[in-house]
Amino acid sequence: xxxxxxxxxxxxxxxxxxxxxxxxxxxxxxxxxxxxxxxxxxxxxxxxxxxxxxxxxxxxxxxxxxxxxxxxxxxxxxxxxxxxxxxxxxxxxxxxxxxxxxxxxxxxxxxxxxxxxxxxxxxxxxxxxxxxxxxxxxxxxxxxxxxxxxxxxxxxxxxxxxxxxxxxxxxxxxxxxxxxxxxxxxxxxxxxxxxxxxxxxxxxxxxxxxxxxxxxxxxxxxxxxxxxxxxxxxxxxxxxxx
Numbered sequence: 001x002x003x004x005x006x007x008x009x010x011x012x013x014x015x016x017x018x019x020x021x022x023x024x025x026x027x028x029x030x031x032x033x034x035x036x037x038x039x040x041x042x043x044x045x046x047x048x049x050x051x052x053x054x055x056x057x058x059x060x061x062x063x064x065x066x067x068x069x070x071x072x073x074x075x076x077x078x079x080x081x082x083x084x085x086x087x088x089x090x091x092x093x094x095x096x097x098x099x100x101x102x103x104x105x106x107x108x109x110x111x112x113x114x115x116x117x118x119x120x121x122x123x124x125x126x127x128x129x130x131x132x133x134x135x136x137x138x139x140x141x142x143x144x145x146x147x148x149x150x151x152x153x154x155x156x157x158x159x160x161x162x163x164x165x166x167x168x169x170x171x172x173x174x175x176x177x178x179x180x181x182x183x184x185x186x187x188x189x190x191x192x193x194x195x196x197x198x199x200x201x202x203x204x205x206x207x208x209x210x211x212x213x214x215x216x217x218x219x220x221x222x223x224x225x226x227x228x229x230x231x232x233x234x235x236x237x238x239x240x241x242x
Contacts, residue, residue, distance in 0.1 A: 001227075001228050001229050001230065005226060005228060006228070006235075006238050006239055008226060009211050009226060009228060009239040010238075010239045010240075010241075012182075012183050012209050012211065012226075013090065013093075013094075013183055013239060013240065015182075016094060016181075016182040016183040017094070017095050017096060017182055018094065018095070018096035018097075018180050018181050018182045018183075019090060019094045019096070019097050019098075019181060019182065019183045019184075019185065020097075020098045020099075020100065020177045020178055020180070020181035020183075020184050020185070020203070020208075021087060021090075021097075021098070021099045021100065021184075021185040021187060022100045022101075022102075022184070022185065022186050022187065022189060022196065022199055022200065023087075023099065023100070023101045023102065023103060023108070023187045023188055023189065023232075024101075024102045024103070024187070024188045024189025024190065024191075024193075024196075025102065025103060025188065025189070026187070026188025026189060026190075026214060026215070026231075026232065027081075027083055027084065027101075027103065027107075027187055027188035027232050028078075028103045028105055028107060028188075029188070030081045030083060030188075030231055030232065030233045031078045031079060031080060031081045031084075031105075031107055032077075032078055033074075033075070033078055033105060033107075048162060049162060050063065050064075051063070051064055051067050051068075052159075052161045052162055053161050053162045053163055054161055054163065054164065055163075057154075057156060057161075061145070061154050061156075062144065062145060064156075065142070065144060065145065065146060066144065068123065068157050069141075069142055069144070071123060072123060072124070072142070073141075075105050075123065076139065078105065078107060079107075079110075080107045080108075080110050080111035081107075081233040082233040082234070082236070082237050083187070083188075083231070083232035083233040083234075083235075083236045083237075084107055084108055084110075084111035084113070085111050085112070085237075086236035086237045086239075086240040087099060087108065087111070087113055087187075087236065087240070088111050088112040088113050089240050089241075090236075090240045091113060091114065091115065093240075096180060097115055098115050098117065098173075098174075098177030098181075099113050099115060099116045099117070100116075100117045100119060100174045100177065100178070100196075100199065101116060101117070101118055101119065102119050102120050102189060102193060102196050103118075103120075104118065104120055104121055104122045104123045104159050105122070105123060106118075106122050106123075106124055106138070117170045117173050117174050117177070118167075118170060119160070119166055119167075119170055119171070119174060119196050120159055120160040120166070120196075121157075121158045121159040121160050121167065122158060122159065123157055123158075123159055124136060124137060124138040124139075125137065125157075125158035126142070126146060126155040126156065126157060126158060127155065127156055127157075127158045128148040128150070128151060128153050128154075128155055128156075129153050129154045129155070129156055130148060130151040130152070130153025130154075131148060131150055131151040131153065133148060133150055133151075134158060142155075166195065166196075171195070174199060175199070175202065178199045178202045178203050178206065178208075179202065179203075179206045180206075181203055181206070181208040182208060182209065183208060183209050183210075183211065184199075184200070184203035184204075184208040184209070184210045184211070185210075185211050185213065186200055186210060186211070186212045186213070186214070186218075186220060186224065187212075187213045187214070187232045187236070188213065188214060188232050189214070189218070190214075190218050190219060191218045191219040191220035192218075192219050197219065197220065200220045200223065200224075201220075201223065204223050209225045209226070210223065210224040210225050210226070211224065211225065211226045211227075211228065212224040212226070212227045212228065213228045213230070213232050213235050213236065214227075214229070214232075215229060215230060215231060216229070
């Protein structure tokens, strides 16, 4: 990465009328939240099918909730990093802006981002497995065995587990934002989780300039127009000055 690369990214963003951003776990990792995949990731230590699948939840909902309640308590200590705030600044400057995230921690919203689509749901909402009622329990300490106040069925985290489809409304909006983008930013994602990774190729087909920000090459590096290597919390403030 050179000064010319940073200058080119700044120029593209300054000229764009529509910018769409896809963020992944690397952005949250810079706020101290462990990633799920890769060396040292969460799934190296625990079996994802036991803790992040509907089958695992049916077998042992208490075990699943013990893990998610621990994660919720950890997230209470997490704070947005400079990369999050740079995206808030970018949203203020671009006529059409959309932020598509694979993260479930809501740090983008905590930083001040407004136009956000959560492809994989978020850990703060709970959904009833009986009546389907959805509630926001942000910052609320949940019991060890959370049940619905209306029908008594188990509550579950409103996140997308293995084998489940993405929320249809969120996916439709993500595709719409991707197709309209002049510049498509790919930030802190390995581009290995589908269908989210497919948005990068959709943006390419739609003619967007694609900028990738990540410490390492990813599965999508070969198709991007500009690869900026390093943490998003360092690079984003350089291409979106406050």
